[in-house]
Amino acid sequence: MPSTLPDGDPVPASGELPASALRGLGARPFAFYVHVPFCVTRCGYCDFNTYTAAELGPGASHRDYADTAIEEVRLARRVLGDAELPVETVFFGGGTPTLLPPGDLVRILAAIDAEFGLRPGAEVTTEANPESVDPASLDLLRAGGFTRISFGMQSARPHVLEVLDRKHTPGRPAQAVREARAAGFEHVNLDLIYGTPGESDDDWRASLSAAVEAGPDHVSAYSLIVEDGTRLAARIRRGELPMPDDDVAADRYQIADAVLGEAGFRWYEVSNWATSDDARCRHNLLYWTGGDWWAVGPGAHSHVGGTRWWNVKHPAAYAQRLAAEESPAHAREVLTPDDQAAERLMLELRLDSGYPLADVAPAARTAVAAALADGRLETQAFKEGRMVLTLKGRLLADALVRDLLV
Structure with a gap:
């Protein structure tokens, strides 16, 4: 394959x-x-x-x-x-x-x-x-x-x-x-x-x-x-x-x-x-929430300290690499600070704990205000300094993330 x-x-x-x-x-x-x-x-x-x-x-x-x-x-x-x-x-x-x-x-x-x-x-x-x-x-x-x-x-x-x-x-x-x-x-x-x-x-x-x-x-x-x-x-x-x-x-x-x-x-x-x-x-x-993990196995994706890598896909190739005492990694990428910030927003906004308003980029404040006004964000959580999705917001989470990543 x-x-x-x-x-x-x-x-x-x-x-x-x-x-x-x-x-x-x-x-x-x-x-x-x-x-x-x-x-x-x-x-x-x-x-x-x-x-x-x-x-x-x-x-x-x-x-x-x-x-x-x-x-x-x-x-x-x-x-x-x-x-x-x-x-x-x-x-x-x-x-x-x-x-x-x-x-x-x-x-x-x-x-x-x-x-x-x-x-x-x-x-x-x-x-x-x-x-x-x-x-x-x-x-x-x-x-x-x-x-x-x-x-x-x-x-x-x-x-x-x-x-x-x-x-x-x-x-x-x-x-x-x-x-x-x-x-x-x-x-x-x-x-x-x-x-x-x-x-x-x-x-x-x-x-x-x-x-x-x-x-x-x-x-x-x-x-x-x-x-x-x-x-x-x-x-x-x-x-x-x-x-x-x-x-x-x-x-x-x-x-x-x-x-x-x-x-x-x-x-x-x-x-x-x-x-x-x-x-x-x-x-x-x-x-x-930004932890580190090592992923074992063919095709598995790991992440440690902003570096992400992925193993060769087929089990036979994976086994051959390890038998030769070599890493089974196929390739990797080092995430930029902007990459890491975008991933953090995308992931934390999906949680009931939400995302801190203080960490929202100034250019995205208009999108935040619009989301609050049309019921995609919880009002009480907003007053407490966090963006937490309402049910409507959960249905439109991906679109809101796109609006916030300006």
Whole structure:
């Protein structure tokens, strides 16, 4: 599969970072992301860097993946030197991480702990498909240090799942939540997608109700994005399915906020709701608030001290680099102060804590006043010196960010 990664600047074979990236290392929260690029089948809407068995080709395998990932953890320790970097959060994503044996996931986590140390109370999450776990595997993950699990539910309606090419046994997501709770997982998330062609308001309400009744303490709900090169995009291009409608998506978002709010969930990021502060995803909050993270795995993107880099895309190329004791990084970029300021605005404005008014550029004050006047910003938060989005503002968040980045 050809790489679609950006070119960027070259990375030394050693993985050495610029001095600017290492300044202040340890003063910012630090995390690991571990990408597991394997799936049983490819969902029609997915453009993530994942591979089925038929797509994987020679030079990479499920069997060897944990050992390869551990080599990158050790590389991270060499690159980052002796700085004290207790790991706040670890997130295993994919793909489907739970296609690996639980023992492999636990070994990768143990390597991170051995090289860097997990901070007491660290949040450790894995994504999972409901069908890729059972009570025994969940018990092993929990005993091995995992504290949080995120299930890809997407919808409760079979005809919607069919359009997405998702395979679920009816009721299996709710059963998986119960099994995770029984294994001792205090925090459980369900991922949902809205705006799928053929989905009605009633379908979406049914999915929300099923998610709430399953008993998670966190729900993520994302509007369907049609990505170029996916099977879904091809079906839409051929006229087999209609293009998702932005107005419909806005209506579905409002339904989600109402249903989840009535069930005791509160939004804390535009696409995420939790039943308490403790239930919020601390790993994602670290991303959104300017932390550092090392991302392990093919195609994974890291960020340390204003330097961002991304690994080679294919698992075979990734494994070859590490076997040669070389960095698997494909390229990198050093963010300018303006780049970092723009990203901070874009990310913090999506949070319920908002963005400080004092940090808004003078040229953007007119856009701020307009957003307050037309109800996109909360009045009380504004009086307290912060821009916090109202429900209307959340629906128009991307447009407001564009207005503010003058």
